[in-house]
Amino acid sequence: MVTLKVDNPGLPEQLALVDYRRCVAELYASVREGPGDPEVRWQHYRAGREHLFASHPQSPLSPAQQAHFHGLEYFPYDPALRFAVPLDTAVDAADFTLELRDDGPVRMRRCGRVNINIENQPVSLSLFWILGYGGGLFLPFRDQTNSHETYGGGRYLLDTIKHADLGQEGDRLVLDFNYAYNPSCAYNERWQCPLAPVENRLPVAVRAGEHAYPSETARGSPGTPPAR
Template structure:
């Protein structure tokens, strides 16, 4: 997600970039704690994730919230933790890499490379298995990126989708074993453009649209 320009946010350029650095450090610390705590108490890790994100949204200079909404902010709506929507997902890397350009919320292009495909098999036998493509953000620094849209998008969640992983920004749930990624929909979160359209956020591509509603993670404020 690309923040608004320093001029748009009313701050000096140097202060804005240092604030962004601090925001990313705090996110890295948050997800390091989540990765450690999830191994023995995923519900507690989920509560910690909510509390820290609420704190960042409430008081950090890089909060995505518009200035006129910060005083009344009461917390991000989140569904209750559902262990059935947490996956140790094997990644098929035998697929040929596929380059694509996805649009952002502000019309900018974001280059991605598909580096694999995650297979997710729900515990409930009545729920069909599904897949998600895993991307590398193909710009300087890069990072693993797993966005998705589902049947809740545009109604209960942001229409452009939510993110499971964006390691360039610190959102990394880790791996239990080689060749796998931890994909836990309970930690799915909205991009910043959901809160303020000044932010530029890549939208989930058609390959990662799920037919079912994933009622886990962050909800819309609607």
């Protein structure tokens, strides 16, 4: 397992951001490649993520929030909410445009769909490809815990641009809701985040992954859902 640390908190902002993303990439790689019980690997992921939030200069938290940070809350680990599923690419490859305050228009394209069962109910989720330089897979979702137990704007399950990626088992994509995490705008209003479109709003409660950040649940959803 990788032990994450902040080597130089005085780095210039751009290098600090590169360092943060490198740490995230190493953290997910350690989950994918690490031996042992899946719950132990998940606990390692939690500890690494909390370390970055508490100490890294590119944490989603402001310095004032970091000074009072006491950890992130999660639902108990549920092995039934880990899936290795085929990606159905026979979908309408529609494009969506998202306007972000600082980054301008961000375009993404529906590129596939996964079908799973949660609480004995069949549900499906669309995957999107972020268009532009490099690109990447993106899977945001909402569910019936939002605005109560979890952040009102929903959570992310996969974002390969930011290295949030649990990999594959053969030709099957690994999606583990125990790793569902909040977008940065759930912690601090300086961030703008792409949120799940209507088709990724699940009719079930997904009680796995990260809870709403304390005091943030009632603040609303400052992120932006994509528009056609």
